[in-house]
Amino acid sequence: MKQTIAIQGIQGSNHHKVAQAYFGNEVQLDECLSFDALIASLLQEKSEYAIMAIENTIAGSIIPNYALIDANNIHINGEFYLNIQHQLMALPNQTIQDINEVCSHPMALLQCKEFFKQYPHIKLVEDVDTAAVAQRIQEQKRTGIAAIATKMAAELFELEILSGEIQTIKTNMTRFVILQKQQPKNGIDQIDKASLRFELDHKRGSLATVLNVMSDCKLNLTKIQSLPIIETPWKYAFFVDVTFENYEDYTKAISVLEIMTTSLKILGTYKNRRNA
Amino acid sequence: MKQTIAIQGIQGSNHHKVAQAYFGNEVQLDECLSFDALIASLLQEKSEYAIMAIENTIAGSIIPNYALIDANNIHINGEFYLNIQHQLMALPNQTIQDINEVCSHPMALLQCKEFFKQYPHIKLVEDVDTAAVAQRIQEQKRTGIAAIATKMAAELFELEILSGEIQTIKTNMTRFVILQKQQPKNGIDQIDKASLRFELDHKRGSLATVLNVMSDCKLNLTKIQSLPIIETPWKYAFFVDVTFENYEDYTKAISVLEIMTTSLKILGTYKNRRNA
Numbered sequence: 001m002k003q004t005i006a007i008q009g010i011q012g013s014n015h016h017k018v019a020q021a022y023f024g025n026e027v028q029l030d031e032c033l034s035f036d037a038l039i040a041s042l043l044q045e046k047s048e049y050a051i052m053a054i055e056n057t058i059a060g061s062i063i064p065n066y067a068l069i070d071a072n073n074i075h076i077n078g079e080f081y082l083n084i085q086h087q088l089m090a091l092p093n094q095t096i097q098d099i100n101e102v103c104s105h106p107m108a109l110l111q112c113k114e115f116f117k118q119y120p121h122i123k124l125v126e127d128v129d130t131a132a133v134a135q136r137i138q139e140q141k142r143t144g145i146a147a148i149a150t151k152m153a154a155e156l157f158e159l160e161i162l163s164g165e166i167q168t169i170k171t172n173m174t175r176f177v178i179l180q181k182q183q184p185k186n187g188i189d190q191i192d193k194a195s196l197r198f199e200l201d202h203k204r205g206s207l208a209t210v211l212n213v214m215s216d217c218k219l220n221l222t223k224i225q226s227l228p229i230i231e232t233p234w235k236y237a238f239f240v241d242v243t244f245e246n247y248e249d250y251t252k253a254i255s256v257l258e259i260m261t262t263s264l265k266i267l268g269t270y271k272n273r274r275n276a
Numbered sequence: 277m278k279q280t281i282a283i284q285g286i287q288g289s290n291h292h293k294v295a296q297a298y299f300g301n302e303v304q305l306d307e308c309l310s311f312d313a314l315i316a317s318l319l320q321e322k323s324e325y326a327i328m329a330i331e332n333t334i335a336g337s338i339i340p341n342y343a344l345i346d347a348n349n350i351h352i353n354g355e356f357y358l359n360i361q362h363q364l365m366a367l368p369n370q371t372i373q374d375i376n377e378v379c380s381h382p383m384a385l386l387q388c389k390e391f392f393k394q395y396p397h398i399k400l401v402e403d404v405d406t407a408a409v410a411q412r413i414q415e416q417k418r419t420g421i422a423a424i425a426t427k428m429a430a431e432l433f434e435l436e437i438l439s440g441e442i443q444t445i446k447t448n449m450t451r452f453v454i455l456q457k458q459q460p461k462n463g464i465d466q467i468d469k470a471s472l473r474f475e476l477d478h479k480r481g482s483l484a485t486v487l488n489v490m491s492d493c494k495l496n497l498t499k500i501q502s503l504p505i506i507e508t509p510w511k512y513a514f515f516v517d518v519t520f521e522n523y524e525d526y527t528k529a530i531s532v533l534e535i536m537t538t539s540l541k542i543l544g545t546y547k548n549r550r551n552a
Contacts, residue, residue: 036389060339060503064386067336106382106402110340113312126382126402205491207500208484215481223512224483226500227336236499 006030006041006050009105012131012153015051018080018176022051033128035065039072042181049077049178056084056107056174061225066239069179069267076195076268077186078178086112086130086167089159090146091137096162103127104148112148114168122146134159177268186270188247193222193272198261199237207238210260217253219244222274237263243272282306282317282326285381288407288429291327294356294452298327309404311341315348318457325353325454332360332383332450337501342515345455345543352471352544353462354454362388362443365410365435366422372438379403380424388424390444398422410435453544462546464523469498469548474537475513483514486536493529495520498550513539519548 005023007015010031019027030047032038041047052069055061069076086108090099096119102109103125116122127133133147138157146162147153154161177195200206214221223241244250250269258264281299283291286307295303306323308314317323328345331337345352362384366375372395378385379401392398403409409423414433422438423429430437453471476482490497499517520526526545534540 060343060501063336063339202496204494204496205488207497208487208491211481211484211487215484218480220478220480221483224500224502224514225336238500 002026002028003049004028004030004047006032006038006047008032008035008038008052009129010131010135012134012150012156013129014082014084014150014174015053015176016131017150017152018051018082021082022078022080022178023049033132035068039068039074039179042074042179043072045181049180050074051080051176052179053107054079054175054177055223056172061223061239062107063225063227066225066227069177070197070265075180075183076177076270077180077184078270079193079273080176080178081273082174082176084111084167084172084174085150085165086148086172087151087154087161088112088115088146088148088163088166089134089154089161091141091143092158092160094143094160094162096146098144099146099162100144101125102146102148103133105130108148111167111169111172115163115166131156178270184268184270190271191247191250191269192245193241193243194250194269195239195241195267196257196264197237197239197267198257198264200261210257213256213260214240214242214253217244217256218246218249219253239267243274278302278304279325280304280306280323282308282314282323284308284311284314284328285405286407286411288410288426288432289405290358290360290426290450291329291452292407293426293428294327294358297358298354298356298454299325309408311344315344315350315455318350318455319348321457325456326350327356327452328455329383330355330451330453331499332448337499337515338383339501339503342501342503345453346473346541351456351459352453352546353456353460354546355469355549356452356454357549358450358452360387360443360448360450361426361441362406362424362448363427363430363437364388364391364422364424364439364442365430365437367413367417367419368434368436370419370436370438372422374420375422375438376420377401378422378424379409381406384424387443387445387448391439391442407432454546460544460546466547467523467526467545468521469517469519470526470545471515471517471543472533472540473513473515473543474533474540476537486533489532489536490516490518490529493520493532494522494525495529515543519550 005019101123106126130149131153134149134153134157219242225239226236281295377399382402406425407429410425410429410433495518501515502512
């Protein structure tokens, strides 16, 4: 039986590209039009895995997604990095001068903002998904409107690329996490990265002390972020990612952190794919 | 002459409320429909100050705004905390059953998501500003559409509140920063908080060492966030906020940080308004 993978967006989206690269072509997709729907797909067991964008080199962390993973006790089972390229596409036989409106996901619009400064006649409109706009343009035969989406979407929905790689920053790496409802059973030899969440008392130096422990245990910090705890304004939780060479170093650090922090939660342990 | 204050949104918006609370009623507004336009207003000297939402207790930091302040070398001259209440409003003599579409700012929609789960017939549509929707409903006499905005907007644009305080988390504190193009000249006795940005080598324990220095110099960390450096994927910069009792402690810490970090930048020194 084919595995079902929940993605944000429809076929042809960047999440679909990640699903193919991570799981191969033989997957069934559950197309979700919001990150909430993505999590619901996992919780209701409509899908075995979900793919969720979590940070990119332009806008940083997608903070509400961290909150979704945390609030629903979802597990991170892996990660994948994709260099995202945005293409401007429309029905064939139009030039960019014929386009008066571009619809796409807010993140795609943000990443291509500079490009559109040369075309002040074009109105930028937010939509829920990059590929869904491409599909709609084809289905409704809409001229004058362009989508910002992947080459895969242009091929699937038979649109013509008016301009390629229109994002401002050409190296536009996005990190996706692979999510599961159940606790994953990765073998120890498959694990060299962990995502943690913990809370700390508001005592001076408390975070420094925790980072000292991590450093002493040979953990490398690859990300840190303080986040408000929703029900307790201005009390902060911390989300950190660490990499390590020996699993024993990691378990030793966790034993100490369990004593030193409050509400320590391991969001997931998995294989670092950063340099893969 | 009246001071001109640039705000995100139009009169009746939360940024307008902050402008009034911080500068008093006698200000002239430069209404900007994006944060980019807000920064442009400062840079082009159309306004002396700009007010920008920077983090809230629900979604965390508004990361692209940090990038805007940093990239344009804007100075933080102060902060203000506002407990944001969202009201659902429409033209008079309608009930919530008559409403089929609600337009508002994405952050407002996110914060009221739970409320609308009871009304699945209502379509949620993103717009650039909370108050601008209220204004448009009045000007175009649009029935069937509601705005999520402030009480001030309901009064200004003569709309009826269909439901008050519809945000999920009742304590919805948002932090705004007051921005200036020029380096502010706050007196030392007015300063007990600083916003810093620095970069670090990817050496294990480098952040712990920096936080140790801050702690030794009696600085309290109130916020920390790693952010990607746009042109150098996966090299991270750190944004931190610190509070202190003695300005000398702060200057001592800065002297050490200048040696220990790369590209240290003081985004602003100002008065902590957290407990004001």
